Amino acid sequence: MPKQIPDIVISRLPTYLRALLQMSQEGRQVTSSQELGERLGISAAQIRKDLSQFGEFGKQGTGYNIEFLANQVKEILNVNRVWDVAIVGAGDIGRALAGYNGFSERGFRIKMIFDNKPEKIGTSAGGFVIKDSKTMKEEILAAGIKMAMIAVPATHAQGVADQLVEAGVKAILSYAPVNLNVPAGVRVQNIDPSIHLQRMTYYLEQ
Amino acid sequence: MPKQIPDIVISRLPTYLRALLQMSQEGRQVTSSQELGERLGISAAQIRKDLSQFGEFGKQGTGYNIEFLANQVKEILNVNRVWDVAIVGAGDIGRALAGYNGFSERGFRIKMIFDNKPEKIGTSAGGFVIKDSKTMKEEILAAGIKMAMIAVPATHAQGVADQLVEAGVKAILSYAPVNLNVPAGVRVQNIDPSIHLQRMTYYLEQ
DNA sequence: TAGATTGTTAATCGATTAACAATC
DNA sequence: TAGATTGTTAATCGATTAACAATC
Structure with a gap:
């Protein structure tokens, strides 16, 4: 061992x-x-x-x-290779992530981005055509993607996480301001700017 | 004590x-x-x-x-009050932050956003008119702002941080993928999605 | 050689957990 | 009253630091 x-x-x-x-x-x-x-x-x-x-x-x-x-x-x-990553949610954050070019030199490649809004599906974000969330599970499974970023409203985040887990995703970076419950063996990291700001206000003078 | x-x-x-x-x-x-x-x-x-x-x-x-x-x-x-926050950088991330409406219920209010690109200055982002970085120090000082978010390219981040410190900012949330050096008494938190992703790849199967 | 810096051990420090009296 | 859960103490566990022999 x-x-x-x-x-x-x-x-x-x-x-x-x-x-x-x-x-x-x-x-x-x-x-x-x-x-x-x-x-x-x-x-x-x-x-x-x-x-x-x-x-x-x-x-x-x-x-x-x-x-x-x-x-x-x-x-x-394990970053001496390239990891494919899926983005779920094509709002401001999802689009910013899709267009961010800092990933490639750090071992990551955005592979696809999903949204559930009909008016967004088929339009482009950061060079990707936004796909329908309904096809998310099968597309991620087919592509063998193990990492995903969640950028959907808080209310939808747990549902998306559940689907990602079903699709075989093992690592989730969530921008939704909620605690996600996932089975053992799946990793979650959270990014919530308000949390970070609140970690500093304690030390500020009133 | x-x-x-x-x-x-x-x-x-x-x-x-x-x-x-x-x-x-x-x-x-x-x-x-x-x-x-x-x-x-x-x-x-x-x-x-x-x-x-x-x-x-x-x-x-x-x-x-x-x-x-x-x-x-x-x-x-100290979040039973509202903290004004300045955003520096009106790229995709800065704009996403400016438009994010999750801050208000957590104790924060975006007050202004700056950029140094002439073609951006004066245009709007998330309901704010983008201001010229050159006026940053005086505007932040005048408004008494103590918190800021940095969303500029890595190469500019330290320079911006230095200016923010001069302007009296005491808490910085940085989205730039570099380590910032600030004097004692100033707090820094970093958000770098690649760092978060790399914290998970160690545990993934090759 | 003298100076510098590693890798590692042991000591210290701090954080987490277990357990339980107090009490709602 | 019986059951539940707090706040706190003491025990355990783990992480950081100091120190130094090894050696480049």
């Missing part, structure tokens, strides 16, 4: 990867746990500890080769 | 509040730590422990009055 890695460690790896790719774009070759930690506001010890869960990627006295480490982290995260 | 509350506790309160408001909309009057925990996938003990940091809000044998508890949590989080 492989060693169980804490989820909190996994959750930090994407930010490490993002910082490494940025350094790489800046033309840098080598970094250290200390430098990376300063960029991210994390202790150097924590970065070394996190990475040590997966192997030895650095050299004493020198640090880490940025490109090598980035590739290793990609491999750990 | 007031008791120092762990940030991880604060970060859970907005999800408690969201669930409570949802229950309230469902017409429910009373709930328990157990029921709330089941909805959120959190232990009942943790919810009681978190709430106990701020006072006693429940009744033994009965549980919590939903409306009362929601109001208490709002008060704790």
Whole structure:
């Protein structure tokens, strides 16, 4: 049985990867746990500890080769490949996601977008023709898609999630401001700007 | 000196509040730590422990009055008032945010939106006239705005953050996929869909 | 060699859970 | 009263940090 890695460690790896790719774009070759930690506001010890869960990627006295480490982290995260992603909901958020070109360099490719509004179906969003939600399950199944983003009104989100699960989707990123219930084995992440704002108001002066 | 509350506790309160408001909309009057925990996938003990940091809000044998508890949590989080928020960047994301009507019921009001593209300035987005970024600092200062959302390209995000800090902004929600450096006393939260997706790919079968 | 930085161990710190008296 | 559920304490569990030998 492989060693169980804490989820909190996994959750930090994407930010490490993002910082490494940025350094790489800046033309840098080598970094250290200390430098990376300063960029991210994390202790150097924590970065070394996190990475040590997966192997030895650095050299004493020198640090880490940025490109090598980035590739290793990609491999750990399973993003040294391209994941097809479906978008459900072609409102403002769904359309913004469909048109966002930051996904391709991070391991993701939008494959299709769905909506249930007759007047939207068949029109285009971000270069995709919006498909009918009614065909969602079969299209996602046929394409073997495992990841989806939900951008429908809160009231519809659970129903959409249920259908996605039936279609074999295993990872859902939801922009709907509700808690989704999904079976074990399906992952959900939520993005709700109000939640993020409310996490900061506590600290603001009245 | 007031008791120092762990940030991880604060970060859970907005999800408690969201669930409570949802229950309230469902017409429910009373709930328990157990029921709330089941909805959120959190232990009942943790919810009681978190709430106990701020006072006693429940009744033994009965549980919590939903409306009362929601109001208490709002008060704790400082969202029993309206916070004005500025949006910087009128691309797809900025426009989606400007048009999003989920903020008002959560304690926030979009007040203005900025962009630096001459062809966008003066046009409208989500009911707002897009203002020139050049006037950002003075406008935000004059309006006394303390919260902002950044929706500009990654390359511009740090520069915008610096200006917002100068303008007196104390809480920034950034959609740009970079780490922002801000002085102590300024809070930053990041939303980057690729990061969220990458937190799930680790668990997916190849 | 001297200086720097890793990977790892042990110590510390903090968060979660279990359990239960209090009490509605 | 009996049953339910809180608020809180103590125990457990897990995560972070400090420190350092190894070594580039």
